Amino acid sequence: MLLPSPIHQVSFRGKSLFVKRDDLIDPFVSGNKWRKLKYILQDAAEKNKKHLITFGGAYSNHLLAIAAATAKNHLKATAFVRGEEVSNPMLTLCKLFGMQLRFIDRQSYQHKEALFEEHYANDSNVYFVNEGGASKEALIGCAEIIEELKEGFDHIFCAAGTGTTAAGLLKGINKLQLQTTLHVIPVLKGGEFISDEIAMYESDLNKLQLHTDYHFGGYAKTTPELINFIKDFTSSTGILLDPIYTSKMCYAIFDLIEKGIIKKDAKVLMLHTGGIFGILGKIDQFS
Incomplete structure (x- = not known):
């Protein structure tokens, strides 16, 4: 750093x-990805959350930052990726850092909290990270x-x-x-x-x-x-x-x-x- x-x-x-x-x-x-994630990761650690769930497009720098940061901190990461399933160098880097990708249609993607609840409501180990880290x-x-x-x-x-x-x-x-x-x-x-x-x-x-x-x-x-x-x-x-x-x-x-x-x-x-x-x-x- x-x-x-x-x-x-x-x-x-x-x-x-x-x-x-x-x-x-x-x-x-x-x-700004590092700036945003600094205290997000700290908050997740204080709450003993080991799995970050986030959102982004197919060329999202935010997804790559989350993937790299979680790998460095021995955490899991999953991303809901907006749109149809694709393969590109950015997403390949995300996967190399161990991120799981879940492609989601654009209409469902608009309801991020609902997606989070639908898939992870019963998982006490997960931590919600909004698109862009907001x-x-x-x-x-x-x-x-x-x-x-x-x-x-x-x-x-x-x-x-x-x-x-x-x-x-x-x-x-x-x-x-x-x-x-x-x-x-x-x-x-x-x-x-x-x-x-x-x-x-x-x-x-x-x-x-x-x-x-x-x-x-x-x-x-x-x-x-x-x-x-x-x-x-x-x-x-x-x-x-x-x-x-x-x-x-x-x-x-x-x-x-x-x-x-x-x-x-x-x-x-x-x-x-x-x-x-x-x-x-x-x-x-x-x-």
């Missing part, structure tokens, strides 16, 4: 950018990112799918009374709901700004412009971005600077939340 994760300064398109390298924490339980335990882990910062920043950026990581960051900013604006980039269409999700965990949203126009067509959607941005940024800085989360956030940063919404001389920190294996689902687009 590389903790606290380092902050690297890079230059790209004439702008200096600081990157919090949570992607370097662990090769498989990296970024939980109050995850919030505590993500808030610790702010506590690791040894200097101030005008702006902090993060990508968002469920809003848990963003809520933790905002809680940390508010707790330390920092003069920092948190910019959240939803990676799916209709991302306005993210602010409501954040508000479930943190009521003071004064330092939050949501930018909902950088989804590039929706969750797991890309465009040639985004793919070219990833190629350009990675070859210029040596930092690999994934096409699902971090690339959309990074693109937003430089677009907002170009538009004058973020001042060019502002001190900006980008949280790299890992998830690099997500590139496997789009690898043909980089050829």
Whole structure:
């Protein structure tokens, strides 16, 4: 484990950018996945639960993180995988770490608590982990990112799918009374709901700004412009971005600077939340 994760300064398109390298924490339980699972695993241990049940799509970094983390901690893991049964490199890695996969139709998948109850209601050894790790335990882990910062920043950026990581960051900013604006980039269409999700965990949203126009067509959607941005940024800085989360956030940063919404001389920190294996689902687009 590389903790606290380092902050690297890079230059790209004439702008200096600081990157919090949570992607370097662990090769498989990296970024916000490690932050979220830290206290989930602690809670499971305190309750003497040995079998984690979770949920995700066929290219879910969350599933891979759970699989690797449970293997390291000598626990069992089962995942309900959304959609028809498939085989891909991500799921193969999950199985290598010992995770059992249960494919479930998309309609049934929407009712995660019901699935859990249907299959595991009589098993006292299991522990429910929501999709993406969303939980109050995850919030505590993500808030610790702010506590690791040894200097101030005008702006902090993060990508968002469920809003848990963003809520933790905002809680940390508010707790330390920092003069920092948190910019959240939803990676799916209709991302306005993210602010409501954040508000479930943190009521003071004064330092939050949501930018909902950088989804590039929706969750797991890309465009040639985004793919070219990833190629350009990675070859210029040596930092690999994934096409699902971090690339959309990074693109937003430089677009907002170009538009004058973020001042060019502002001190900006980008949280790299890992998830690099997500590139496997789009690898043909980089050829």
